[in-house]
Amino acid sequence: xxxxxxxxxxxxxxxxxxxxxxxxxxxxxxxxxxxxxxxxxxxxxxxxxxxxxxxxxxxxxxxxxxxxxxxxxxxxxxxxxxxxxxxxxxxxxxxxxxxxxxxxxxxxxxxxxxxxxxxxxxxxxxxxxxxxxxxxxxxxxxxxxx
Amino acid sequence: xxxxxxxxxxxxxxxxxxxxxxxxxxxxxxxxxxxxxxxxxxxxxxxxxxxxxxxxxxxxxxxxxxxxxxxxxxxxxxxxxxxxxxxxxxxxxxxxxxxxxxxxxxxxxxxxxxxxxxxxxxxxxxxxxxxxxxxxxxxxxxxxxx
DNA sequence: TTTGCTGCAAATAGTTTGCAGAGAC
DNA sequence: GTCTCTGCAAACTATTTGCAGCAAA
Numbered sequence: 001x002x003x004x005x006x007x008x009x010x011x012x013x014x015x016x017x018x019x020x021x022x023x024x025x026x027x028x029x030x031x032x033x034x035x036x037x038x039x040x041x042x043x044x045x046x047x048x049x050x051x052x053x054x055x056x057x058x059x060x061x062x063x064x065x066x067x068x069x070x071x072x073x074x075x076x077x078x079x080x081x082x083x084x085x086x087x088x089x090x091x092x093x094x095x096x097x098x099x100x101x102x103x104x105x106x107x108x109x110x111x112x113x114x115x116x117x118x119x120x121x122x123x124x125x126x127x128x129x130x131x132x133x134x135x136x137x138x139x140x141x142x143x144x145x146x
Numbered sequence: 147x148x149x150x151x152x153x154x155x156x157x158x159x160x161x162x163x164x165x166x167x168x169x170x171x172x173x174x175x176x177x178x179x180x181x182x183x184x185x186x187x188x189x190x191x192x193x194x195x196x197x198x199x200x201x202x203x204x205x206x207x208x209x210x211x212x213x214x215x216x217x218x219x220x221x222x223x224x225x226x227x228x229x230x231x232x233x234x235x236x237x238x239x240x241x242x243x244x245x246x247x248x249x250x251x252x253x254x255x256x257x258x259x260x261x262x263x264x265x266x267x268x269x270x271x272x273x274x275x276x277x278x279x280x281x282x283x284x285x286x287x288x289x290x291x292x
Numbered sequence: 293t294t295t296g297c298t299g300c301a302a303a304t305a306g307t308t309t310g311c312a313g314a315g316a317c
Numbered sequence: 318g319t320c321t322c323t324g325c326a327a328a329c330t331a332t333t334t335g336c337a338g339c340a341a342a
Contacts, residue, residue, distance in 0.1 A: 021296060021341050042332090057299045062332065064297095080224040082307090082331075097270045106270055112262050117281065124243045124252055125286035132226075132280045135263065137272035167316050167321055188307090203324045208307065210322095228306075228332090296341085303334070314323075 007089050008034035011073045018071060025053060029064040033074050033088025039105040041085045077105070077134075093130050099139035108135075153235055154180035157219045164217060171199060175210040179220050179234025185242075185251040187231045223251070223280075239276045245285035254281075 011030045015022060032045050040048070046061045065086060068074045074088035077096070085105065095108040113133070121128050157176045161168060178191050186194070192207045211232060214220045220234040223242070231251065241254040259279070267274050 019296090023297060023341070025298070055299065058331095059300080059333075060298060066333095076226055078224060078226040078228070080222055080230075082224075084226075084331090095266070097266055097272050097274075099272070100275065106272075108266060108269065110262060110265060110269075112258050112265065116256060116258050116262065119256060119258065120241070120243055120254060120281045121283075123254065123256075124281075124283075126243050126245070126252075126281065126283040127289060128243075128281050128283040129246065130282045132278065132282070134278045135266045135270075135272065135274050136276045136278070137267075137274040140271040143273060165321090169316070169322060171323070201324065204306095205308075205325080206323055212308095230306090294342090296339105298337105298339075300336090301334100302336105304332080306331090307329080309326100309328070311325095311327105312323105314321105316321080317319090 004035040004089060010034075011068060011071075011088065014071045014073050015068075020067065025049070025056060025060050026064050026067075028052065029061060030068060030088070033065070033068055033086060036087045036089035039077060039085040039087050041083055045086075093132065095133040095135065097135045097137065097139075099142055100136050101138055101142040101145075104139055106139075150181040150235060156180075157214060157217075157234065160217045160219050161214075166213065171195070171202060171206050172210050172213075174198065175207060176214060176234070179211070179214055179232055182233045182235035185223060185231040185233050187229055191232075239278065241279040241281070243281045243283065243285075245288055246282050247284055247288040247291075250285055252285075 008031050011034055012022065015026070015030070028049050029045060032040060032048055042061050042065055045065065046056065046058050049056050049061070065074065068088060069076055069086070073091050074086050075091050075093065077085045077087060090107060095110050095113065097106045097108055098104070117128050117131065120126065154177050157180055158168065161172070166172070174195050175191060178186060178194055188207050188211055191211065192202065192204050195202050195207070211220065214234060215222055215232070219237050220232050221237045221239065223231045223233065236253060241256050241259065243252045243254055244250070263274050263277065266272065
């Protein structure tokens with residue numbers, strides 16, 4: 001989609017801004033993050049790139065994902081099972097629905113979220129900076145399959 | 147508080163139910179989880195127990211925390227930075243507010259949560275089983291300190 | 293040319309496991 | 318007495334780092 005193309009350009013712009021060199025490996029990682037098809041893990045990104053870059057090292061993927069994350073252009077989603085998945089397409093916090101069977105992750109857009117954040121701020125006296133909201137369940141496809 | 151005493155008994159009951167032996171180490175871990183003062187990490191639990199059980203092994207803490215968690219009597223809170231903290235006092239999913247400076251974790255009770263879960267179910271077709279909701283920010287104490 | 297990036301391999305951190313002896317029931 | 322649990326150490330996994338050569342600007 002055109003959307004991911006725009007995201008890629010945004011990430012590249014941010015990299016240039018910070019005087020980072022645009023190596024082929026880095027651009028490839030950025031491209032996958034920009035698309036974020038299925039919210040890939042580092043391992044997934046690595047596997048996707050191995051074909052195009054046979055000498056590609058896992059460490060390089062880690063370094064570039066971390067770099068892009070630290071520039072605020074990718075969202076890290078850490079899960080209790082220790083797996084980390086990334087979203088460079090919507091790099092701001094947003095709710096997800098995760099299927100506990102097929103591990104599919106769906107982005108959500110919830111109306112009540114703004115109010116909820118305010119409620120938290122009022123209740124706790126916290127200055128809320130960010131949040132993490134995941135709903136775990138069984139997607140309709142997996143439910144049919146069972 | 148009396149609350150944590152009750153929780154401890156509930157955990158012990160569950161352990162017996164599952165034919166688990168009540169070793170002193172296991173009871174000590176259960177007691178700390180029942181209280182869950184500050185939502186302790188495995189490391190924290192270990193440190194608290196080292197005085198009473200000088201030979202206590204970290205592995206034993208891990209094993210017992212995992213056991214109690216798997217019996218549904220403790221909630222695991224995994225964070226992006228890789229740290230895990232546990233709540234055996236309220237072992238069901240509930241929202242938290244986490245101070246990004248002092249790492250304090252506060253339990254929340256949000257009115258809008260039920261509606262939100264329903265909204266997600268309707269929007270996605272998922273059968274929601276559980277959720278994870280954390281708000282990160284700066285607590286009033288840390289804000290004053292700055 | 294300069295500086296940062298990559299690939300490799302080794303290091304690290306957090307967690308898990310195998311095993312033999314100890315202890316709960 | 319039986320069978321699970323514990324402590325220790327080793328194994329493991331995911332991630333990070335040091336270094337020498339390579340490549341982008």
